[in-house]
Amino acid sequence: MTQTMLAAERHTEEKSAYAIAIRQLESAAHYLNLDRSMVEVLKHPRRELTVNFPVKMDDGSIRVFTGFRVHHNPARGPAKGGIRYHPETTLDETRALAMWMTWKCAVVNIPYSGAKGGVVCDPKRLSIHELENLTRRYITEISIMIGPESDIPAPDIGTNPQVMAWIMDTYSMHKGYTVPAVVTGKPVAIGGSEGRLEATGRGITVVAHEALQLVGSQLEGARVAIQGFGNVGSATAKLMHKAGAKVVAISDVRGGIYNPNGLDIPSLLHCAGRDGCIQAYRDAELVTNEQLLELPCDVLVPAALHGVITNENAERIQARVIVEGANGPVTPDADAILDERGVLVVPDILANAGGVIVSYFEWVQDLQAFFWEEDEVNNKLERAMRKSFQHVVQTAEQNRVDLRMGAYIIGVQRVAEATTIRGIYP
Numbered sequence: 001m002t003q004t005m006l007a008a009e010r011h012t013e014e015k016s017a018y019a020i021a022i023r024q025l026e027s028a029a030h031y032l033n034l035d036r037s038m039v040e041v042l043k044h045p046r047r048e049l050t051v052n053f054p055v056k057m058d059d060g061s062i063r064v065f066t067g068f069r070v071h072h073n074p075a076r077g078p079a080k081g082g083i084r085y086h087p088e089t090t091l092d093e094t095r096a097l098a099m100w101m102t103w104k105c106a107v108v109n110i111p112y113s114g115a116k117g118g119v120v121c122d123p124k125r126l127s128i129h130e131l132e133n134l135t136r137r138y139i140t141e142i143s144i145m146i147g148p149e150s151d152i153p154a155p156d157i158g159t160n161p162q163v164m165a166w167i168m169d170t171y172s173m174h175k176g177y178t179v180p181a182v183v184t185g186k187p188v189a190i191g192g193s194e195g196r197l198e199a200t201g202r203g204i205t206v207v208a209h210e211a212l213q214l215v216g217s218q219l220e221g222a223r224v225a226i227q228g229f230g231n232v233g234s235a236t237a238k239l240m241h242k243a244g245a246k247v248v249a250i251s252d253v254r255g256g257i258y259n260p261n262g263l264d265i266p267s268l269l270h271c272a273g274r275d276g277c278i279q280a281y282r283d284a285e286l287v288t289n290e291q292l293l294e295l296p297c298d299v300l301v302p303a304a305l306h307g308v309i310t311n312e313n314a315e316r317i318q319a320r321v322i323v324e325g326a327n328g329p330v331t332p333d334a335d336a337i338l339d340e341r342g343v344l345v346v347p348d349i350l351a352n353a354g355g356v357i358v359s360y361f362e363w364v365q366d367l368q369a370f371f372w373e374e375d376e377v378n379n380k381l382e383r384a385m386r387k388s389f390q391h392v393v394q395t396a397e398q399n400r401v402d403l404r405m406g407a408y409i410i411g412v413q414r415v416a417e418a419t420t421i422r423g424i425y426p
């Protein structure tokens with residue numbers, strides 16, 4: 001194969017999140033000495049559904065949207081995973097995200113398997129009625145897959161507690177009675193959990209603290225750059241700021257801002273999620289999303305999309321620690337470069353697991369109709385994150401691998417073990 005062909009193949013792989021997910025699984029399988037037939041089982045999503053459905057728009061026209069729902073491996077429990085509304089979401093990406101959910105739930109040892117869903121749309125260009133119509137119809141289309149015992153969706157990019165409320169209501173209307181446990185990330189008023197909104201950011205803050213200690217530093221006074229100012233990015237900024245870190249840069253889809261002396265996070269949080277919020281901030285320099293990743297800082301938290309740190313910019317990353325708030329922001333090629341340069345990467349399947357941990361708590365509370373105080377939720381979450389972090393560090397040290405491979409070894413091993421114990425039906 002020529003150099004050009006190799007480069008083209010690598011470029012295609014870097015563009016395919018699922019190809020990256022398989023490459024990561026293969027590496028873990030190598031360390032675990034997994035049987036080839038087990039790797040084949042784990043590589044393939046168990047179920048995939050593509051739906052094309054009509055939605056009545058405000059102007060009376062009808063538009064057809066495409067959506068997906070994927071279940072990866074069911075060995076450890078019901079399927080669990082977010083729903084993404086984004087114009088560039090694809091089946092390939094949904095498969096990768098479902099597989100990453102399987103490993104994530106296994107790494108933090110909660111009894112779920114991985115799922116993911118998405119609708120190709122730009123929620124910012126839909127009215128609130130159109131968004132509701134789209135959600136209710138999409139959920140109806142995928143209702144053959146979801147349920148409190150089979151598959152429990154949650155928020156992801158472009159979806160929020162209101163969308164989760166419509167999901168709960170739609171499913172309950174079909175059943176004829178209220179089923180809060182069918183979805184997590186709901187508003188507290190209808191069976192959501194205290195602490196869920198900030199859970200992913202809280203988990204990221206815990207592991208950032210642990211990771212900095214590991215490299216002989218501390219969170220207090222550390223300079224933090226965050227890409228993405230949605231649910232994950234804004235909660236991370238809030239909690240890092242509260243913990244005494246200096247948040248020097250944040251961004252959203254339009255671009256970012258940078259002030260080496262720190263940003264006024266409490267005032268920025270007032271307009272988080274609103275178009276132009278970040279860009280209207282006066283006391284900072286405007287930067288692009290690409291520039292933000294390369295700024296001088298101690299901790300970099302990519303909390304927007306996958307595939308943003310690649311072999312093209314990994315050499316220029318200045319952070320000492322990268323905590324993956326988003327799913328899949330660092331490609332395998334970039335991982336190798338960062339590892340060589342001594343940049344510690346806390347992988348997504350550990351770093352952003354706070355969301356699914358509190359989603360699990362929400363599901364348990366809904367099933368029991370017995371609700372916990374916020375302190376109890378936060379303490380249980382922080383304990384679970386710290387314990388999982390230490391386990392990943394130990395596993396990585398024992399196997400002389402980076403933290404990502406340490407996490408994969410734990411996650412893949414637990415899923416392979418469950419698959420083996422259950423056996424192959426019939």
Ligand code: NAD
Pocket residue numbers: 155156157158159200227228229230231232233251252253254289303304305306325326327352353355356
């Ligand atoms: P969100 O929709 O609330 O926020 C996304 C943010 O990314 C927004 O600020 C948006 O402007 C920005 N963005 C969108 N496209 C961008 C682009 N091309 N370049 C730069 N910024 C862009 O989504 P979220 O729930 O905060 O999720 C962010 C990431 O975290 C995703 O990768 C998601 O899978 C992951 N994640 C989310 C949760 C959760 O609980 N919500 C849990 C685990 C992982």
